[in-house]
């Protein structure tokens with residue numbers, strides 16, 4: 314077993330990977346298009362919502378060009394921030410979805426709040442967009458205002474880290490590791506914005522943001538005021554939070570973390586795959602930079618680090634959450650799996666409290682016959698991980714939905730387990 318020294322000197326600033334800076338295709342906006350009367354959205358949101366993807370979309374601080382509002386249309390924002398009939402597909406990591414009637418890019422918290430208030434006052438449907446990495450937008454687009462959160466702010470004070478919602482998450486992780494701090498190093502390479510991390514309590518490789526967030530500053534659309542919500546009131550659980558439970562109520566403005574100064578070492582390594590790869594035991598610490606690099610390699614091997622050249626990464630990451638089953642339902646599932654695959658088969662299982670068991674959606678999909686690379690059309694399963702549904706180029710949202718529905722039906726038929734989609738569906742239902 315390899316052990317690392319207690320004191321570790323972090324690498325010089327700038328040596329870290331800056332995943333958020335990669336590949337920014339031109340923002341393909343029709344500047345003078347009129348708002349389209351798209352179909353009213355259906356699904357989880359009463360109002361649809363696309364998300365601006367910094368990883369492959371325009372840089373968050375660069376304002377889209379052009380886009381004067383049609384005559385007579387009320388406006389409270391700088392014209393360069395407002396576009397009409399704006400394609401949303403380039404703002405998502407799936408590169409799917411139709412246009413928004415109106416796309417507003419907000420670069421300050423005040424602009425975010427103004428845009429939200431304006432939409433609410435006029436009864437206009439609002440779609441908040443962060444990095445676009447967890448959005449599945451319908452081909453008809455969004456009939457309302459899409460608000461792209463492009464605020465910037467990385468403030469490190471000792472071990473306290475405050476991030477503006479529009480910060481590129483993977484850059485923030487890199488910078489915190491460069492500063493020698495621990496707590497979010499295993500969340501490296503996750504696409505999207507800092508403001509989206511508390512929404513679904515982002516987690517990977519043994520870390521969840523709920524462990525380090527101290528509080529979230531959000532605009533509360535119900536009370537029409539800015540609120541500070543401490544961790545204990547965020548109702549965090551696996552891929553869930555108060556913000557996700559009330560999807561139309563809060564717009565996250567800032568997220569504050571308390572990181573750990575472990576002399577440049579990581580937090581104790583928790584995820585078995587990471588520990589194995591590092592050659593350490595779970596619970597050991599390694600240099601935070603090493604933990605981050607290891608996670609980046611593991612993620613890249615699964616097609617989970619954005620790369621515009623690699624269609625396996627034209628995805629929304631995991632398309633389904635890992636099912637959490639009551640223990641009896643899990644036992645029934647195991648019996649069914651063994652009947653189908655052989656008595657020696659044991660599906661992945663992680664206890665969730667005393668009464669429930671989490672299993673693997675990727676395993677279910679794989680064993681139901683949807684193996685890596687499954688599909689013949691423009692939407693297929695990733696060749697690197699069965700949980701990522703991908704756009705091979707030229708796909709439509711309907712293509713992807715057809716694949717997703719086929720997978721859900723196939724897994725249900727094979728194992729009696731119903732998969733639930735993780736990405737936010739805008740104007741469509743899986």
Ligand SMILES: NC(=O)C1=CN([C@@H]2O[C@H](COP(=O)(O)OP(=O)(O)OC[C@H]3O[C@@H](n4cnc5c(N)ncnc54)[C@H](OP(=O)(O)O)[C@@H]3O)[C@@H](O)[C@H]2O)C=CC1
Nearest residue numbers: 364443444445446447448505506508509515560564565630
């Ligand atoms: N673990 C992994 O490997 C992966 C994880 N992800 C996670 O998915 C998340 C997607 O982030 P991102 O690409 O920025 O988000 P998106 O632009 O994809 O938006 C998805 C949804 O997040 C909500 N949201 C985003 N920003 C805000 C905000 N400031 N305030 C309120 N709601 C917000 C909105 O939901 P609503 O309208 O319901 O509030 C939105 O519809 C990331 O945080 C990432 O961690 C994605 C891919 C891989």
Ligand SMILES: C=C(O[C@H]1[C@H](O)[C@@H](CO)O[C@H](OP(=O)(O)OP(=O)(O)OC[C@H]2O[C@@H](n3ccc(=O)[nH]c3=O)[C@H](O)[C@@H]2O)[C@@H]1NC(C)=O)C(=O)O
Nearest residue numbers: 517518519629630631633634635673675676679698699700
């Ligand atoms: C990518 C995301 O997050 C990921 C996160 O990166 C990883 C690492 O911690 O763990 C979750 O995936 P996951 O449960 O599929 O984790 P993995 O470690 O990749 O795979 C778990 C198990 O699935 C099985 N597996 C995986 C891939 C595959 O093609 N086939 C397969 O059968 C294996 O048994 C493997 O051991 C998160 N997904 C969810 C929904 O919880 C995301 O949210 O978008």
